[in-house]
Amino acid sequence: MKFAPLILKHLRKNWLRTLSTVLAMAVCIFLICTLQTVVDAVNYGLHLGNASRLVTRHYVSLVFxxxxxxxxxxxxxxxxxxxxxxxxxxxxxxxxxxxxxxxxxxxxxxxxxxxxxxxxxxxxxxxxxxxxxxxxxxxxxxxxxxxxxxxxxxxxxxxxxxxxxxxxxxxxxxxxxxxxxxxxxxxxxxxxxxxxxxxxxxxxxxxxxxxxxxxxxxxxxxxxxxxxxxxxxxxxVQTKTETEQAFRASFIAMAGNLALLLNGIGLAVAFTILLVTANTMSIAVRERQQEIGVLKTLGFPSGLVMALVLIEALLLGLMGGALGLILAGGAIHALPNVPFIGDVVRQFPGLGLSPRIVSYGLGAALLLGLWLAWCRRCWRIAPV
Amino acid sequence: MSATEVANKTTAVSVQNVRKFYQRDTMQIKVLDGLNLEVPQGEFLALMGPSGSGKTTLLNLIAGIDRATSGRVLVAGTELGTLSEGQLAKWRSRNVGFIFQFYNLIPVLNALENVELPLLLSPLSKRERRERAMTALRIVGLADRSKHYPGQLSGGQEQRVAIARAVVTDPTVLVADEPTGDLDHQSAEEILDLMQTFNKEFGKTIVMVTHDPRAAARAHVQRHLDKGVLTN
Structure with a gap:
């Protein structure tokens, strides 16, 4: 506990960097969780079709x-x-x-x-x-x-x-x-x-x-x-007849491979944000190298220095993850009320942040935190 | 007394036939070559010499930051070569106070917190740590700047905070690497006065590396290093 102020001071002192790092992480987690939730809900919805029901429609399109x-x-x-x-x-x-x-x-x-x-x-x-x-x-x-x-x-x-x-x-x-x-x-x-x-x-x-x-x-x-x-x-006028499940799937597939599309966009954005975060962190790493070296010189054991860096990075990850999850929860809650999109997502009874998605989000956030800690490579830094 | 605590109690630092090599690819660079040095307790020693002569390397060996390739380094009765990395870190926190050329204060901590930093490794309570840190700041004349951050202090003031941090644990040896190298004449004089005070009034053994003859003149003993060998 006596080292807590040291960690918190670092987070507070460079508050702009802390904020931007947390926001970047939050956006990543928000995207991952929201998109995964929608994809899960779509998949869940598809499996709910009654197997005893078939749907017949115009062979060319639902428009006809x-x-x-x-x-x-x-x-x-x-x-x-x-x-x-x-x-x-x-x-x-x-x-x-x-x-x-x-x-x-x-x-x-x-x-x-x-x-x-x-x-x-x-x-x-x-x-x-x-x-x-x-x-x-x-x-x-x-x-x-x-x-x-x-x-x-x-x-x-x-x-x-x-x-x-x-x-x-x-x-x-x-x-x-x-x-x-x-x-x-x-x-x-x-x-x-x-x-x-x-x-x-x-x-x-x-x-x-x-x-x-x-x-x-x-x-x-x-x-x-x-x-x-x-x-x-x-x-x-030719017909196309399929099970209700397949009909739902094809209905959703009108927008292309929804899961692939959503995941593709999400991952691309998340990856871009990660690169930006990595750049920010590499600057931070340079700043902190000297400081880590000083701590080691003063007699702070390597394990303790590592733990301080790790806790700080994990705190960043946790804050980003929590914010991302809150944003995702809010977005998923609001989604059914959005015109057009709401009509589609209301069909998916499984829409909601499941414990699995929450654990994904937090896991991803903590991994990001670990990655930040790894960026600092404090175990390699020698006393000054 | 442990097997490693074998040195004479009146000798603060004993460097015995120390060699130090660095390996650069296939080339072996000789930095210290069979060096011997005795620093009695309470002495103020200035190490001088041209760049690359091995002054800082010797200082690092004495401070337990680096290890000798061969030979023995004994400080305050402990042979440093026998200690593991963890033991060495613990030993440093109790026995060595560091004064750097560029102060090396933690920018996110204020003066009081910077001075308190080494005490975090001790079992002292928060109140005791604060009291000791405040006392150290008072000695260096910066009690009124305790809440100031390094960025809000002048170079001389930063170095005084660094000295307070170095002495707050009451170490056996103070090692200073060019402590006045980044300071104007007036500030440098103040810092040297302070170091002399700690040497004379508190009996601290000081090993100082410097290029500055005026700084060296404040020491009891001046030793010159050249190409890894003490020349006087």
């Missing part, structure tokens, strides 16, 4: 719709138990993208059968089934906007075929919950409404964005997918 006539043909294929249209509506609340939340047009009864994770009281279910303008909203969304059953609100889509000159009017028929243990991936910030409403309001121009199928056995997924796509192989 399938003809409505496909629904019955697909439903007739052996092994398909139920189907529901799920169309991304792209509705903006209050006409502003910053209030955006996921909203989809679905076929209510089939939808609730295929998605058991969407849990509604029976009376709300029945109200929704019989209300053309009715919708259900997730608990989090309802709480965010203080919506109650019976409330009205409007959405206006940014997708051209769904823009009909006036906003769509909706009535909250139900507020859904889920069993977070059994269905951890369920988004409680989404809104679902009746596809019929969309179909009629657009003058019957709305097609099928995606068709979600419930199949009899996950083992038959490959066979059924092939059968569906083969059915439309020679038609003008």
């Amino acid at each position: 719709n399938l003809p409505n006539s496909y629904k019955n043909k697909i439903a007739a294929i052996p092994g398909v138990q139920n189907t529901t249209i799920v169309n991304w509506f792209g509705g903006m609340y209050r006409g502003d993208m910053k209030y955006f939340f996921p909203n989809m047009a679905v076929e209510p009864e089939a939808f609730l059968q295929i998605y058991p994770e969407i849990m509604l009281p029976e009376d709300q279910k029945q109200a929704w089934f019989h209300d053309g303008r009715g919708c259900i909203v997730g608990r989090k969304l309802a709480e965010k906007w203080s919506w109650k059953v019976g409330d009205h609100f409007q959405l206006e889509s940014f997708i051209p075929p769904y823009r009909v000159g006036k906003p769509f009017d909706f009535i909250v028929d139900g507020i859904y919950d889920t069993d977070t243990v059994k269905y951890p991936g369920t988004d409680l910030s989404a809104m679902y409404f009746n596809y019929k409403y969309l179909y009629e309001a657009t003058g019957q121009r709305a097609g099928i964005g995606t068709l979600t199928l419930l199949i009899d056995d996950p083992k038959n997924a490959g066979r059924i997918s092939k059968a569906i796509d083969a059915e439309f192989e020679n038609s003008d």
